[in-house]
Amino acid sequence: MKILLQYLKPYKWLVLLTLVLAAFNTGFSMIDPIIFGKMIKVAFNYKQYKDVGNYSGFVRAVGWLLLMSISVAMVSRIAKAFQDYFFNVVTQKFGARVFTDGLKHAMKLPYHEFEDQRSGETLSILQKVETDTERFISNFINILFGVIIGILFVAIYAFNIHWSLPIVYFGGIILLTFITNLLSKRIKVIQKNIVAQTTSLAGTTTESLRNIELIKSLGLTNQEVNRLNKNTYKILSLELTKVKRIRSLSFVQGTFVNTLRQVILFLLMWLIYQEKMKPEEMVTMQFFSFFIFGPLQEIGNIILSYREAEASLNNFKTLMQKKPEPRPDHPKPISAISHLSFNSVSFKHKTAQQSAIHQISFEVKKGETIAFVGPSGAGKTTLVKLLVGLYRPQLGHIDYNGINEDDIDFDELRTQIGFVTQDTQLFSGTIKENLLFVNPEATDDDVLDALNKASCNNLLSRAEKGLDTMIGEGGLKLSGGEKQRLSIARSLLRQPDLLIFDEATSALDSLTEEEITRTIRNISAIGDQITIMIAHRLSTIMHADRIYVLEKGEIVETGTHQDLLSEKGLYYAMWRQQIGERKLVSQPAITESIS
Structure with missing residues (x-):
């Protein structure tokens, strides 16, 4: 007592x-x-x-x-x-x-x-x-x-x-x-x-x-x-x-x-x-x-x-x-994220027999877009959780602007991150309240601009009270695609230095997927942030500067979309399965139209 x-x-x-x-x-x-x-x-x-x-x-x-x-x-x-x-x-x-x-x-x-x-x-x-x-x-x-x-x-x-x-x-x-x-x-x-x-x-x-x-x-x-x-x-x-x-x-x-x-x-x-x-x-x-x-x-x-x-x-x-999330006694201040690197990072879940990811190394700079693909269980989700600090490496280290993650206050770091999750997480309330959750200081014009970039025009057109329309707990009144688009708009409203898309278009139809992919490509082309994409649909990451192919927690292939197709490895097999033989034959035309 x-x-x-x-x-x-x-x-x-x-x-x-x-x-x-x-x-x-x-x-x-x-x-x-x-x-x-x-x-x-x-x-x-x-x-x-x-x-x-x-x-x-x-x-x-x-x-x-x-x-x-x-x-x-x-x-x-x-x-x-x-x-x-x-x-x-x-x-x-x-x-x-x-x-x-x-x-x-x-x-x-x-x-x-x-x-x-x-x-x-x-x-x-x-x-x-x-x-x-x-x-x-x-x-x-x-x-x-x-x-x-x-x-x-x-x-x-x-x-x-x-x-x-x-x-x-x-x-x-x-x-x-x-x-x-x-x-x-x-x-x-x-x-x-x-x-x-x-x-x-x-x-x-x-x-x-x-x-x-x-x-x-x-x-x-x-x-x-x-x-x-x-x-x-x-x-x-x-x-x-x-x-x-x-x-x-x-x-x-x-x-x-x-x-x-x-x-x-x-x-x-x-x-x-x-x-x-x-x-x-x-x-x-x-x-x-x-x-x-x-x-x-x-x-x-x-x-x-x-x-x-x-x-x-x-x-x-x-x-x-219970011990809280580790935080350094004297955290080093971190400016806008301009450089991110993984250095031989490994992580294994407590109940797992083998590592979820093993000896992963890569780096990315401001203005670049990189993507991670691979079959289910390859370690993509674990990689995302490591990126935002939900998991911490058991071996190796992650550096942000050359500063080791152990010397960084992750609460400060996370204010620079825009995160679009695979499982959309919305709150009970209005459209506006859901977006302002990540940026309370944003104006109505900022909110509308983010919604427009995320192709939410149709959603707004049928919203009875515009931005003040209630969407229900967890977005129960929205379709899967509409939930995803709101999640993307919420991420864009933050104007992040590190933008992470974790299967961001998984719940969207083909036409909307193309619109979102175009939006992501336009955002990446501006070069104001680092963009990291985790994808199952390869058509959404064809524009990436580098694509990393994961298998059983390891990087097995690296390169651009064209380079990986020419290697005819795992990425080629995944592309062939998704696009089909007919589209594979016309690949140059497809690539040219997208680029």
């Missing part, structure tokens, strides 16, 4: 004020039974007033006691109101800080951490730690702390009556706490499993909802519901087991508390018999028993909330202990 204290430390004065108010609330509430005891005394002695006709004295005595009762109740309620206000301030600030710190740290984790888990799991961890700790803090301040103050108050009052009373009270409470803690240890193990299963279910559910189009299209709704329900029923089974433990705990607590109260009542009667206690004091002590032992029966729920908070805080601690 150290992490809980760590996050509460900045609000220690607010916490202290809340505890002081809780003490006032409880303390003044405990005065009321004493006043009631005094009322009992006046009631027993009413004949003393009646026999002498002192009615005004009786009314005055009762009136003062009632006034005192109203006063202490008023102070108690005022303290309670302020206590609740400051408690909510503390818990809201605590929850906001935990959530934002966790989210900030999660966003800084290396990319492979997100590859190894579902997106909803991190969110579930952050939400659980917020709700569970708030519940525990609430139980501690509103119940447990009040009981502690009440015990101290009763101990002082009871000691003035007889020394044995505090011993019985404290002894019974300590024994009850020991028994409860012993029985709750099994609940801790169950709660840990519940948190783990709930986190997993959150991730699985998020994944299913994100892929709802595939699920519904293939008629797999019932199958997916059944799959999710398996986890749900696992959690249900654990919850029912936890309920059984809690009910058993509550039964033991209730029986013990009731027995303890009877023991205390017998002791009180014995003290009256010994003439060491007055009847009105016994009434007051009985009220104190209700004040203390009533909330103590909730100690099971308090311990349960502690166990839940402990499990959630441990998950949060595990998240926060």
